[in-house]
Amino acid sequence: MKQPFIMNHPLIDHKVTLLRDKRTGSKEFRALISEIAMFMCYEATRNLSTTEIEVETPICKTTAKTLAGKKLAFVPILRAGLGMVDGVLNMIPAAKVGHIGLYRDPVTKEPHEYYCKLPADVENRDVILLDPMLATGGSAVDAVRLLKNHGVKSIKFMCIIAAPEGLDALTKAHPDVEVYCAALDEKLNDHAYIVPGLGDAGDRIFGTL
Numbered sequence: 001m002k003q004p005f006i007m008n009h010p011l012i013d014h015k016v017t018l019l020r021d022k023r024t025g026s027k028e029f030r031a032l033i034s035e036i037a038m039f040m041c042y043e044a045t046r047n048l049s050t051t052e053i054e055v056e057t058p059i060c061k062t063t064a065k066t067l068a069g070k071k072l073a074f075v076p077i078l079r080a081g082l083g084m085v086d087g088v089l090n091m092i093p094a095a096k097v098g099h100i101g102l103y104r105d106p107v108t109k110e111p112h113e114y115y116c117k118l119p120a121d122v123e124n125r126d127v128i129l130l131d132p133m134l135a136t137g138g139s140a141v142d143a144v145r146l147l148k149n150h151g152v153k154s155i156k157f158m159c160i161i162a163a164p165e166g167l168d169a170l171t172k173a174h175p176d177v178e179v180y181c182a183a184l185d186e187k188l189n190d191h192a193y194i195v196p197g198l199g200d201a202g203d204r205i206f207g208t209l
Contacts, residue, residue: 004167004179005043012039016160016183020198026207030083033132033205036160036182037087044128044156044180045072045092070126070154071095073119077102077131077143080202084130084158098122100129100146102139104192111139116146123151132201134162134181136192137169144174160201161185163194 007013015032018024024032051068054061072092076082078101085097101115119125129143140157147155155177157170162181165188170179185194193199203209 002171002175002178004162004171004181004184006184007040007043007180007182009039012036012182015039019160020196022199024204026204029204033083033160033201034087034090037084037130037158038090040158040160040180040182041088041091041128044158044178048072048126070124073098073122073125073127075100075118075127075129075143075147077129077139078115080132080205081130083132083201083205084160088128088130088158096122096125098127100143102142104136104139111142113142113146118147118150122147123153125152126154127152127156129155129157130159131157132160132205133194133197134159134166134170134179135188135194136163137166137173140166140170141173144170144177148174156180161194161197163188163197166194 015036019032049068050065052063053066055064072095074088074095075098076085078099096119098118102111102113104111127147134140144155157177158180160182162184187195189195
């Protein structure tokens, strides 16, 4: 089982605090989600393979590193995961983007799939799954299963806020998946919301409170 990577950086901590504040409006909230995702992408791609090529600078010829191996795809879980896409694409503009649509039953709290559109060559790509919140873990577990059913072998999951219950569920169901999160919170409440959390990320991103 891979150990989750919990971010420990003052810039990320500061931006997460602003996300938590109920006074933060949708415009600023969207910008913060994007910025945090960009910073996290830096860490989640730390182990990408590189190769050396020859380039000619204005001064002379030299060898320099460039990305090698599999190409990347980002897959947000709809709808809140969309808020993280611009940030990660700022880091890797050439990456493909797929989408997985899941909604949580308000009574059972179980996820239900309603949409799945992935790049045609997704099985040949390293995939980073995006969702701001890892609460019960149900959506993340199902989304990873869908990716594996499409032949994806390399999957990372990136979230901003995680509850211990969701982190435990995801790592137990898919011990091969690397998990990156900006903050690990205290618990879930009786309504399966993360405590202290930041409320409903989708509603706050899109202003549908």
